[in-house]
Amino acid sequence: MLFADLLGRFEGVTSEADGGHSALCPAHQDSRPSLRIWRGSDGKVRLTCRAGCDTADVIRAVGLGWSDLFDVTGPGAVVAAGRPQLVPVAQTAALAAYADRCSLALADFAGEWPERARTYLSERFGLDLDTAAELGLGVDDGHQGGTSPTCRAATALTRG
Structure with a gap:
């Protein structure tokens, strides 16, 4: 799947300085973008709702499946695929x-x-x-x- 096509499933998508994106979470009544979307250098897309929605509910709400989050290609920013370091x-x-x-x-x-x-x-x-x-x-x-x-x-x- 192309990254632009995946982003197109979400509303209110904006680019963030860290290389990720924010969007309205489709799994709850979101009035301020609480969903973070970013693509790792490994081609995997990560989704995190800061309001606490399960990722399964988020992808289901936009008609995606788990496999759609892997091997995502196309233009767009990528972030390091490794785990972020914890704050000491x-x-x-x-x-x-x-x-x-x-x-x-x-x-x-x-x-x-x-x-x-x-x-x-x-x-x-x-x-x-x-x-x-x-x-x-x-x-x-x-x-x-x-x-x-x-x-x-x-x-x-x-x-x-």
Whole structure:
């Protein structure tokens, strides 16, 4: 099967910077593309619904079979066929500790959240501050130890 023909079975397909594609998942009522599609250098197509749909349900919903995901040819990006490396345990533990510090900071900072952060929470995720606190979301007001570009961006956002 040609990769373009396989992609044509899905709606809302867009190319992603990592060489894969995003699409609306046909196995559930998807309003924001949650299906990731990518072709490995081995010719196999991988499908992952970030909402949790089984791959069998996804391929059945577009009239494909398992064999259609193998020996896929034609133009289009391919990604390495090997398994991605797992994030090292030390980095995962550091991120968890940072998230805990931010969650605790929310309790002290919630009443004073800058309007920009409140707007972002509401527009992006549909959350209010009480719901954010229940979910354990927090902020880095610059004192929680965030040093990555992502942490610095989050810090800048919450400072308003």
